[in-house]
Amino acid sequence: MTVVITGASRGIGAGLAAYYRDQGVDVMGTGRSVTADITLDVTQPSSHTEMAEKLGEQAVELLVCNAGVYLDKGADLDSGYGADIWAQSFATNVTGVFLSIQALLPHLRRAANPRIAIISSQMASSELAPGGSYIYRASKAAVLNLGRNLSTDLKAQGIAVGIYHPGWVQTDMGGSSAAITVDEAVAGLTERFAALNIKTTGCFETWDGRAHPY
Numbered sequence: 737m738t739v740v741i742t743g744a745s746r747g748i749g750a751g752l753a754a755y756y757r758d759q760g761v762d763v764m765g766t767g768r769s770v771t772a773d774i775t776l777d778v779t780q781p782s783s784h785t786e787m788a789e790k791l792g793e794q795a796v797e798l799l800v801c802n803a804g805v806y807l808d809k810g811a812d813l814d815s816g817y818g819a820d821i822w823a824q825s826f827a828t829n830v831t832g833v834f835l836s837i838q839a840l841l842p843h844l845r846r847a848a849n850p851r852i853a854i855i856s857s858q859m860a861s862s863e864l865a866p867g868g869s870y871i872y873r874a875s876k877a878a879v880l881n882l883g884r885n886l887s888t889d890l891k892a893q894g895i896a897v898g899i900y901h902p903g904w905v906q907t908d909m910g911g912s913s914a915a916i917t918v919d920e921a922v923a924g925l926t927e928r929f930a931a932l933n934i935k936t937t938g939c940f941e942t943w944d945g946r947a948h949p950y
């Protein structure tokens with residue numbers, strides 16, 4: 737089984753890569769640095785093409801779209817949220833996810849039990865809508881929507897798509913006062929990915945297995 741994880745240089749992505757490696761799984765962790773298994777800047781279309789070429793004829797059983805940015809943390813409604821932050825956030829959190837999936841569709845189609853896991857966030861929820869962080873929330877809502885629509889289109893091809901809130905996790909993004917460790921998030925998420933199948937495709941779940949409000 738081959739697992740591809742985007743944004744595996746640190747945080748949740750690095751934790752997921754370490755977990756699967758310990759399980760003896762063939763892991764391709766992508767990162768922007770040349771020391772990554774596969775170099776990938778998710779905002780660069782040519783970078784996705786190179787990733788697909790590097791994987792050659794390999795089957796990919798699980799693609800985890802994890803790379804993400806949260807650039808408008810604490811921004812001020814009157815003076816913040818510049819157009820450049822909108823563009824950069826959507827290029828990474830939405831377009832980047834779509835391009836990763838599109839590039840690896842041929843590899844997923846070769847697998848026996850192909851699955852795509854999109855790391856969104858509880859901040860994607862339009863039902864909860866507590867306000868603030870408009871760019872990050874909108875980008876995570878968009879990628880949730882993308883995952884739901886892809887799940888419809890890929891169902892007939894036997895490719896399952898799950899969308900996840902990983903918890904509030906102690907990483908550079910989550911901060912040191914976050915609720916759970918990377919290990920706890922990884923333990924929960926990997927259980928969810930293992931349970932993902934064509935009957936549950938389109939699910940939006942928390943790391944600990946609860947259905948998340950849309």
Ligand SMILES: NC(=O)c1ccc[n+]([C@@H]2O[C@H](COP(=O)([O-])OP(=O)(O)OC[C@H]3O[C@@H](n4cnc5c(N)ncnc54)[C@H](OP(=O)(O)O)[C@@H]3O)[C@@H](O)[C@H]2O)c1
Nearest residue numbers: 743745747748768777778803804857904905907908909910
């Ligand atoms: N931590 C939380 O509490 C939390 C909560 C909800 C959702 N999430 C989501 O979980 C995912 C992982 O978050 P994290 O907490 O592990 O964040 P993190 O510690 O900030 O790590 C982010 C990862 O994304 C990569 N990345 C960013 N921009 C990229 C790009 N253009 N191309 C390729 N890789 C890129 C980073 O690579 P570099 O090292 O090259 O920068 C890094 O590996 C994100 O999608 C995030 O939105 C996190």
